[in-house]
Amino acid sequence: MSATANPAAVEDVQPAIESRKGLLRRELLRNPQAIFGLTILGIFVLIALLSPVLLSQDPKTKVGSVFEPPGSAHVLGTDGGGADMLALLVGGAPVSLIVGFAAAAVSALIGGAVGLLSGFFGGKTDVALMRLTDYVIVIPDVPLMIVVAALFGRSLTNIILIIGAIYWTTTARLIRAQVKSVRERVYVKRARALGAGNTRLIGRHILPQVAPLLIANTVLLVAYAIFAETFITFLGLGDPSLVSWGRLIENAFTDDAILNNAWWAIVTPGLCVTIVILGCTMTGQAMEDALNPRLRVGHLSVKRFRLRPLAGRLDSE
């Protein structure tokens, strides 16, 4: 092996990455679930990006009477403060999505780093980091978020950091397993034999192989994070100065939208949350499935199961 090896051989990892990315794109475009999820996400991200343009004034401005039902003036009615629901939903989109994406990014960063170090170096580092992960997994996430949010104070940054600091465990385990398998591949061993340092091995050979999986996992984490934000905000621990979908649900509850029978104030923000979470889950699962064919059988993912011929197992074994 070492006889034929030359610096150029290190580079032949390039086609492998390309094909992996290409595979991901191919698989995703063939999968209706992924297309559906990506479309939903795209639409909402677009709304969030355009919200400063779409909104002529602060969405919280009182423009009508309290709990005005949907009509020609206000398509989705008004909330308990007389503000237009549609404006509030558009204004809440960037906040909810920022929390979702930023918290997921924090979480992917921690989880990715822990998984990489643990899987790449093995030994004592691995044992220590995985023990830490085991402990964090057992701590119930929701109460911990509540406690930390209650203790640290109510701000968007805090919420993002709290959510990010709790949800990294699954990412870390997933990445660790993947890194462990990549590390043993021949081209990595060859690069090491040629004298590549740890930084180069990780940056050039391992990270590109693991990155797509990390991204898929991050998309799933976005769903968790948006979910968690509605949770924290509902308990009155959200950022008091900002409008998010979670806050709209909370407002509807505390302003007695139920007693006023104002279904429009309750249903719409929750529907936005549900649809975005659904979009993230579908996209993330489809990406994970495409990248990890082993998960396709007996996995939890929602997808059509190929009819398995009853005798098929005998052939394959």
Next chain:
Amino acid sequence: MTGFDYVGKRVLFAALTVFVAITLNFVLFRTLSGDALSALRCRQCTAQFKEYQRHELGLDKSKWVQYRMYLADLSHGNLGKSLRSEQSVTNELWPSIKNTIPMVALGTFFSIVLGIIVGVITAWRRGTFVDRAGLYSGLGFYSMPPQWLGLLMVLFVAGALGLPTSGIKDPTLGILGDASTWDVLVDRLRHMVLPALTLGLVLYGEYALIVRSSMLETLGEDYVLTARAKGLSNWAIVWRHGLRNALLPIVTLVALSLGYVIAGTITIEYVFSYPGVGLAVVEAIDQRDYPILQGAFLLLTLSVIVFNLVADLLYFKLDPRVQT
């Protein structure tokens, strides 16, 4: 590795985790929160009262001494006193715990029954419209924030079914003459249905997916083929040969998720004003009553650890092939 080793290892890990959880609980509340008392909100909380409380709680001592005091108190089952009511945390939380357990049990029961039914049907009719409808509805409910689903229940379901939407008992019950035990029981159940149903719907999707994949695996086994060859009815194949073996992962999954379920009831109880642990947590946040919050957090963490251990041991008992 022998079975004894496995059990011992799991128990040891659980014990260590309990210790870590207790320490985390201490660190979070004592070190990071700075001074819990300065944030306390209540009418009789004057500066003098706070000073007295600070001394009483040992907050003027070093952190290390405080930690040792905390551990010593815990070993006597003493979780401290509520800042607001001066009652011990255990006394304050106990009635809430007694209210939460039956509600969570009912909700879990809902979700297991629904999950098994949907899971079995979708696995049996795999690839059909029924399959997709079952799966996507499960995924849909799974994506809904529980508090929102609770509000929808109050808005659309409670009226139609004539169910109460808040509290745990009818305040007028027993005022006009004595209420029989039966009446009280029915009243309790009626108040429990909506929160439990909300919890059940949020959870069932996950269970259904696992039952489905587990069933699909089992239905591909040779003994199912044998059962079919013997001419058994579909019913017998699914229930006696399929589900029985497919239930193994489900049993452990339920045990595993139970701890998280209790934690997840927080917002549901808040929506329905159901006086359980969740509502106690919400009230404690509102009043900045940190000892109660700390006690509830420790309780929830311990329940997760215990259920995790139960799941591990149950899995070992049910499936002796487990080696690690």
